Amino acid sequence: MIPDRFWLTDAQFAKIAPHLPTDTRDKARVDDRRVISGIVHVLKSGGRWIDAPSEYGPRKTLYNRYVRWAAKGVWVNLFHALAQAGGPPPQLLIDSSAVKAHRSASGG
Template sequence: MFLLSNTQMARISQFFPLAHGLVRADDRRVISGIIFVIRNGPKRRDVPMSYGPHKAIQNRFIRWSEMGVFGRIFVELAKGGGGTEETMIDATHLKAHRTAASLLKKGLFPSISDARKAA
């Protein structure tokens, strides 16, 4: 099980929103669960229970993403790094579905295609 250390939690906990009402699940476990999902790619419901309820991981990730919490954390963590002389380029690509090429022929992109619209 991967858990953030006390030092790591101290650096990012200042950006967590305050809890309102009910006591929320342990921040260390849930944030570690979010990192586990991002690193390993399983669906949130497949995350081990040691990280807490999968619904808490999903809800907190969505809610905090919309609030910009993770963006502020990344900016703060990036400040600590020095300058770099390397540039990394991501070569990720997505494979289009085999029917994606037919959309142009069917006229589903009228600003690009002069073809008749599909009936």
């Protein structure tokens, strides 16, 4: 594994594994841990799906899994389950008065 890549640890994957869908329609699904790690890597880096490192598997698999699980609500359910388990709150608000910039900060 390359150190600058994101990989879920055993403990992290153990927390989310019970919340993943199991309906695979009699087909063996590729490694969930690898695919989810790839999805998180792409989302964290802000890159395009096509630029995902090959260590995570086929880029189309990453994209398809992300989109299909989003349509099914898997991500929302997973985030709510993790939030109820003592993780970060499901929604964070930032007060705009805490982030100020000088009026000349917008120009060059």
